[in-house]
Amino acid sequence: MENIRIEIAGGNALIVYFGEKTDPLVSAQVQSLTQKLSPYLGQELVDMVPSYASLLIIFNPFHCDHLWLRRTAKQILQGQQEESSGSSKLLLLPAYYSEESGPDLAMLAGNAKLSIEDVIELHTSQEFRVYAIGFAPGFAYLGEVDKRIAAPRLTTPRMKVPKGAVAIADQQTAVYPAQSPGGWNLIGLCPTPMFDPSKDASGEPTMPVAVGDRIQFRAINREEFFDLGGELPNFDLGAGV
Amino acid sequence: MSGFKIIAPGILSLIQDAGRIGRHQIGLTTGGPLDPEAFRLANVLCHNNAAESYAAIELSIGGLTMQAQVDTLLAVTGADIPLSINDQAQLLWQTHAIKAGDKISFGFASNNGCRSYIAVSGGFKIEQQFGSVSTVVREGIGGLDGHALKKGDLVPCEPATGKELLYINEEQQLHYPQNVELRVIEGYQQQHFSDTKKALFYSSEYTVSDRCDRMGYRLEGPKVDADIEGILSEGICFGAIQVPADGQPIVLMNDRQTIGGYPKIGSVLASDMSKLGQLTPGCKVRFTPISIDDAHQITLLTSYRQQQILACTLSDKE
Numbered sequence: 360m361e362n363i364r365i366e367i368a369g370g371n372a373l374i375v376y377f378g379e380k381t382d383p384l385v386s387a388q389v390q391s392l393t394q395k396l397s398p399y400l401g402q403e404l405v406d407m408v409p410s411y412a413s414l415l416i417i418f419n420p421f422h423c424d425h426l427w428l429r430r431t432a433k434q435i436l437q438g439q440q441e442e443s444s445g446s447s448k449l450l451l452l453p454a455y456y457s458e459e460s461g462p463d464l465a466m467l468a469g470n471a472k473l474s475i476e477d478v479i480e481l482h483t484s485q486e487f488r489v490y491a492i493g494f495a496p497g498f499a500y501l502g503e504v505d506k507r508i509a510a511p512r513l514t515t516p517r518m519k520v521p522k523g524a525v526a527i528a529d530q531q532t533a534v535y536p537a538q539s540p541g542g543w544n545l546i547g548l549c550p551t552p553m554f555d556p557s558k559d560a561s562g563e564p565t566m567p568v569a570v571g572d573r574i575q576f577r578a579i580n581r582e583e584f585f586d587l588g589g590e591l592p593n594f595d596l597g598a599g600v
Numbered sequence: 601m602s603g604f605k606i607i608a609p610g611i612l613s614l615i616q617d618a619g620r621i622g623r624h625q626i627g628l629t630t631g632g633p634l635d636p637e638a639f640r641l642a643n644v645l646c647h648n649n650a651a652e653s654y655a656a657i658e659l660s661i662g663g664l665t666m667q668a669q670v671d672t673l674l675a676v677t678g679a680d681i682p683l684s685i686n687d688q689a690q691l692l693w694q695t696h697a698i699k700a701g702d703k704i705s706f707g708f709a710s711n712n713g714c715r716s717y718i719a720v721s722g723g724f725k726i727e728q729q730f731g732s733v734s735t736v737v738r739e740g741i742g743g744l745d746g747h748a749l750k751k752g753d754l755v756p757c758e759p760a761t762g763k764e765l766l767y768i769n770e771e772q773q774l775h776y777p778q779n780v781e782l783r784v785i786e787g788y789q790q791q792h793f794s795d796t797k798k799a800l801f802y803s804s805e806y807t808v809s810d811r812c813d814r815m816g817y818r819l820e821g822p823k824v825d826a827d828i829e830g831i832l833s834e835g836i837c838f839g840a841i842q843v844p845a846d847g848q849p850i851v852l853m854n855d856r857q858t859i860g861g862y863p864k865i866g867s868v869l870a871s872d873m874s875k876l877g878q879l880t881p882g883c884k885v886r887f888t889p890i891s892i893d894d895a896h897q898i899t900l901l902t903s904y905r906q907q908q909i910l911a912c913t914l915s916d917k918e
Binding site: 366367368369370371372374379380381393400401405406407408409410411412413414415417420421424425491492493494495496497498500537554556559565566569570 | 621622623624625626627628729730731739740741785786787788832833834835836837838839840857858859860866867868869870892895896899900903
């Protein structure tokens with residue numbers, strides 16, 4: 360509790376800071392407070408944005424005020440001191456890593472002085488945590504990748520990164536949920552949809568994960584990729600490659 | 601279903617309802633009208649119960665032409681974008697009875713706001729995505745197909761006749777000065793802005809730059825950089841004022857990204873944001889700090905006053 364700060368964000372928003380850097384334990388605290396405040400959504404609370412080490416809470420000024428929210432958040436935070444974390448779900452995601460599905464794979468391996476196989480091994484051998492969702496609908500920021508395969512963003516972002524692209528930027532990794540512009544290094548393709556807006560109408564989850572869940576990648580071959588419904592797009596090479 | 605056929609889409613015509621609420625956790629932004637009070641009054645004039653979320657068109661700058669395929673009621677509020685029905689100039693802030701075949705056309709905004717709201721009786725009938733029809737072009741979500749309206753689109757609505765024509769009293773109509781004062785609740789990384797920088801920020805005039813859209817309004821003026829360049833990405837609320845390394849503030853609007861890593865000095869009071877959203881490049885902005893308790897009082901009072909604005913029956917005027 361002593362490291363946690365509750366600050367004003369706006370006229371009807373507070374932000375709770377749990378720490379200053381990316382850390383699974385901090386992320387678990389963010390996830391826990393998000394879950395415990397969820398019952399207030401729709402009345403006192405309008406929305407919440409969990410991120411790496413903070414939770415933005417937007418309240419409804421016609422139902423409560425910042426003092427109520429501060430008190431409620433504090434009570435929850437004091438109550439969760441001794442709780443253990445790690446009740447999150449683990450999702451295994453297939454990924455086809457190759458030069459035809461990941462146009463930056465060879466460059467990333469070369470700069471890291473590793474073989475392509477080493478890069479794949481490092482990317483598939485650990486669990487990643489979903490630290491935040493944003494940038495675009497369904498875009499989950501996963502971390503943290505082994506320092507050896509961390510790579511800076513491309514100097515010139517691509518105009519089009521295909522849906523399903525598995526990518527690395529610094530120590531973060533992600534699967535692009537839809538085609539969009541992007542400057543991350545592309546190392547493979549994942550055939551599992553990460554965001555399906557059409558499911559919302561029937562009340563099904565539109566994303567397979569939430570903030571706090573874990574993801575581990577599993578390398579698949581070309582044939583398996585197509586069997587799982589994968590498609591090879593045309594890559595826009597971008598000026599950065 | 602029939603409705604209105606888009607003959608020319610104008611500069612930017614977007615289907616909007618009250619906005620997409622409660623979906624930030626999957627990365628969806630809010631969308632919704634930049635001027636919610638003008639949007640509400642357009643619906644009131646069409647007998648659309650303000651407590652529900654009806655779909656209207658937000659027209660930016662102007663240039664829209666459409667043809668009615670149904671008999672209905674239509675009202676336009678917001679900026680002074682000239683309205684014509686069958687090439688006859690018509691008043692804003694009142695209901696018009698529209699007949700199938702009528703041509704509705706708009707000129708261009710001059711110097712009293714840049715966003716108009718076009719409502720019809722019963723609202724436009726558009727399928728919701730994530731609980732809202734609001735169009736967010738950047739996300740490809742909402743509207744007819746995730747895009748702004750384009751030539752040839754049919755915007756569906758049901759026929760409606762026999763309801764009273766209404767108007768909003770002139771003194772209750774909204775006006776949009778080109779010089780606005782925005783109240784700021786200090787927060788987020790405000791401690792990373794020195795007292796000198798804050799004093800400069802609150803005593804200076806900023807100009808709306810060419811880079812202003814539904815995502816953010818970039819302002820130009822005295823540099824107010826923070827003593828840090830970036831932060832761990834965190835949630836961004838409506839009206840947040842982010843300041844990148846160049847020290848030029850960006851006020852984040854309805855279509856803002858939900859998370860980001862630039863330092864923020866605080867957030868503009870939500871009920872002042874419609875004044876900003878009606879500004880065009882070259883207009884002037886000043887900032888004034890207020891406490892979160894003041895913000896709460898102002899929010900409640902503003903809402904109360906807005907509820908007092910009622911539409912009157914047009915037949916009583918004539």
